Amino acid sequence: MSYVVMVTVLCALFETVRAGAQPLGEQAATNRLGLSAQESAVIRLLAEGRTDDAITKRLGVFPAPPAGRPPT
Known part of the structure; x- marks a missing residue:
């Protein structure tokens, strides 16, 4: 596996994990639709x-x- 392919795969994995991440010990409050305050604000x-x-x-x-x- 080439270096470029490995970095690309690891970046994709990182972004997938980061998308669902929350700070340790914190439970995001959700509304009746299951959306966080930030998600509701974005919508x-x-x-x-x-x-x-x-x-x-x-x-x-x-x-x-x-x-x-990868981020620039």
Whole structure:
């Protein structure tokens, strides 16, 4: 297995695990639909027509890099 393939696979694995991660000892509160406050905020902002950049700035988060691509 080449270095590039190995790094690509490991980055994809990392992103998959990170997508479902929570800080240790914390249980995210959810609403009746099972969404966290942040997830609900993202949906509300999307419904308002906000762009990804506007949403990440508003919520103070960083967007995840595209799947299979290491962050720059």
